[in-house]
Amino acid sequence: MxxxxxxxxxxxxxxxxxxxxxxxxxxxxxxxxxxxxxxxxxxxxxxxxxxxxxxDTPGDAGFLRVLARWAGRYCPWVGLEDADGLVLDVTGSTHLFGGETGLIADMRVRLMRAGLETRIGLGDSRGAAWALAHFGEGVAPPQQPLQALAELPVAALRLDPKLGIGLERLGLRSIADLTATPRAPLARRFGNGLLLRLDQALGTQPEPVVPLADPPQYGVRLTLPDPIGLLEDVTAGTARLLAQLCDKLKTRNQGARVLQLTLRRVDQGSQQVELRLARPMNDPVSILPLFERGLSGVEAGYGIDQLRLSATRVEDLAPTQIASAIRQSQTEDVAALITRIGTRIGLENVQRMLPADSHIPERSFILAAAAFSEAAPNWPPRRARPLRLFPPEPVAGAGPVPPVRFRWRRMALRVAAQSGPERLAPEWWLEDENWRRGLRDYWRVETAQGRRLWMFHTPQQPGWYVQGEFA
Amino acid sequence: MSADFATCYPLKRGRAHEVCGPGATYFAATCCNFSDKPVLWVCPSWQQEMLNPEGFAAYCDPARLLLARAASQIDLLAVSEEALRSGTVGLVVTEIFEPLSLTHGRRLQLAAEAGRTTGLILMPEGMGSNATETRWRCTPLAAGGDSTLQCWELIKNKSGTFTDWVTRWDAAARRIIVVSKTGERPRVARTAG
Missing domain, CATH: 3.40.1170.60 (MutS, DNA mismatch repair protein, domain I)
Known part of the structure; x- marks a missing residue:
């Protein structure tokens, strides 16, 4: 936009x-x-x-958080207001921008340069600022908010729409009308909420601005007076950092998924060791050995004088019961093994097979990275399927029943027994290069030479292929 | 003879074994039930031919299977060694495509010993190393109908003699059954028949 x-x-x-x-x-x-x-x-x-x-509601919310971070340049107290606003407590920081009007002008110019259209209100209280931002724009004079608010409609008090309609029926259209009315009958007729909102706008009731919490920082650093170069020393330093980082993670019941260790050398060069874990972990004792391989590849040069460890990806850990710790330890061991193998061949190359909803043999399972998936407990029972599958290999043959003699992989084979056909139709809703030849009639063929093959015939464009081998 | 089979077949734990021949994958699949720990299957990443979990389900639950796909033979062996040494998996199956040197074979042997894990190397014929505990050659036999009849030849054995057996898979009991050879049936059976 x-x-x-x-x-x-x-x-x-x-x-x-x-x-x-x-x-x-x-x-x-x-x-x-x-x-x-x-x-x-x-x-x-x-x-x-x-x-x-x-x-794009989530996108907007994300952008608003970015904007809130930017607004930190005006004051430290920045909070969110509804889904489309920010609330800033600028008390004590306006003089830095040349007063309240100066601050607003500065903010408006900067936002306009960024292509944003904004409505800004400023007042003694949060309620007054909200009313001005939504209905009048401008600055309420200090100590006398009523001057700026008097002419605004009652909706500017952040009221329930129904309540606003009720007030309008009584002829109370503006805030000035409302303040002129005796309070007791109003409270009896509309409840205390109305008076609370009015008082908040006029500043007689306090309403604090709750700033956004800073995201937790998962980074720790160790600066050394003298450079180090031995592997044991670097490992010891990493162990210290890990203990600090894991304490932080543990207090929030989170685990690190990706860790990055930056080693700064004396000559200002820096090297990074990345560790991707198969499972979110926050136990320093089990993470440290996983760093071993990465650290052994580091070139220390003239020595390393700063270590910085940060968790670049953090995930929440599910609460665990102590009683299940024994069963847990086996999955933990497997996860540690996956991580160790993953540092060598890449974490995505350690895979696990998961059932998929398809009758096409090659699509009846998917390969998922073991680190990011759970094992599927039960596989749907199917008809007899071969133990090994390979891309279809054509063999010479004609007719709807398997050829009696054929050559496959430079072997002359003779069919001794056969069973079939089992007809599988292509999934027409998915474009698949391999199923261009249409229907397939699968046969289980046992050769006199012993090999048990899974062959298919394509009746629409006649041809014979071997796709798998049984035990 | 079948008594001899019992000493060889549930493969000796803490050792690395080798298997070749067209039925090697089947042999490995039958070995997966030796322990209830997960099974790591290490194969080359460029290989198109795949283990089919639906066929594998007849021998072992595919949920217990972990695949590691490595780009080179050195990576294959390194991954296997790491897994064997850790002892967290029950069986490590490695599909190799280059001859295994004596050094590599010995390293696998030591790793398997350290982790008390069984290692099984699937290889094309003649690529094994002398360090292996046993080496098997598996050839399917024609039997007609729905069968898994195979001839398993023990072609290397560090602690015994070489023999061969005809075996089949009992799907209900989920175990290997040795089929008696016709000529070697017990005398009692012959007189009764």
């Missing part, structure tokens, strides 16, 4: 209880009389030239 600005009515839509509704729209669309929450068909009736795109 930022990359391709649209100079026409534009809206983002989201599906809500089976109806497409407008979730967000630009100024041109607003001017055309469209509003948030309107159904897409209504909007199209009003403006047939409306351009729409489906909204």
């Amino acid at each position: 930022r990359a391709r600005p649209v100079d026409a009515p534009f809206a983002l839509t989201a599906k809500e209880s089976n109806t497409d509704r407008i979730q967000c729209l630009n100024t041109r669309a607003e001017r055309a009389g469209l509003s948030r929450g309107m159904t897409l068909s209504d909007a199209r009736a009003l403006r047939p030239d409306l351009i729409t795109r489906p909204a």
Whole structure:
């Protein structure tokens, strides 16, 4: 959107209880009389030239977090407001930007340069700032928020829409009307929520800004006064770092999946050792031996004077019971073995077979990286299938029954017994190069020479092939 | 003779064995039930011919199977050695495609001893090393119908003589059965018949 600005009515839509509704729209669309929450068909009736795109809610939320991080340049207290706003507690930091108006101007210019359209309100209280941002824009004068808020509608108090309608029926349209009304009857009629919101906007009730928590930092560092070069020394240093890092991980009940060890040499060069684990782990004793292979490949040069260990990928660990620890230890051992093998041949090359829902022999199972999958407990029972499968190898033959004599892999074979056919049709909904020849009639053929083969005939484009071998 | 088979066939633990011939994969599949630990199957990554888990399910639960696909013979052997030494798997099956030197064979032997794990090397004929405990040649025999009749020849044995047996797989009991040769049936059976 930022990359391709649209100079026409534009809206983002989201599906809500089976109806497409407008979730967000630009100024041109607003001017055309469209509003948030309107159904897409209504909007199209009003403006047939409306351009729409489906909204990417998780993406937006991610972007908002990025923006919140950026907003940290104005003040340390940045929190999220609903799904589309940020709330900043700028108390004590405005003078750095030339006062409140200066801060707002600076923020607006920077955001506009980034292609964002924003509405900014600033007030003594969180409620006042919200009201201004949504309904009036501007700065409420200090100590007298009512001056700026008086003319705003009651909806600016962050009220329940139903409550707002009720107030309008009584003729209380603006905040000034509300403050002029005696409080006791209002509380009796609409509950305490209304008065609380009013007080929060006027600053008589406190409402703190809750800043976003910083993401946990999984990195530890060890700087040495003298450079080291021996493998044992580096291993000992790594062990110290690992213990620190694993303590951090343990407090959050998380485990590292990918660890990166950066070794800085005296001559400013640095080397990295990456360790990918088959299972999230936070036990320093079992991780350290896995580093062995990576560390032995490190060139120390004139010596290493800084070690930095960081967990680049972290996953939550499931809570475990102590009683199941014995059974757990075997899977842990296997995971450690997978990691060790993985450091040699690549973690994705240690695989496990999982059943797949297909009757096509070569697609009836999938190969999944063992580190990222669980073993499938039960395999669906099928008809007799060969022990080995290979890409179909053509043999000479004609007719719907297996040829009596044929040559396969430079062997002259004679058929002694056969059983079949078992007809398998291609999965027409998937394009498959190997099944271009159409239907296959599979035969189990036993040769007089002993080999038991799985052959098939393609009746649509006649031909004989060998695809597998039984025991 | 079949008494002799019992001393050889559940392959000796803590040693590496070799098997060749067209029935080698079947031989390896029947060995997977020796222990209830997982089985590591190490094969070349470029190999198109694959073990089919649906066929394998007749011999052992494919959920226990782990595959490691290595690019070179050195990697194949390194992975096998690592797995044998760790002792966390029950059986390590390695498909090799280049001759195994005596050094490599001996290293596998030592690793298997250290981890108390059985190693099994699947190889084309004549590529074995002298360090192996036993070497088998498996050839399927024609028997007609739905059968798994095979001739298993023991062509190297460090602790015994060479013999051959005709075996078949009992699908219900999930074990190997030695088929008596016609000429060697016990005398009692002959007189009764």
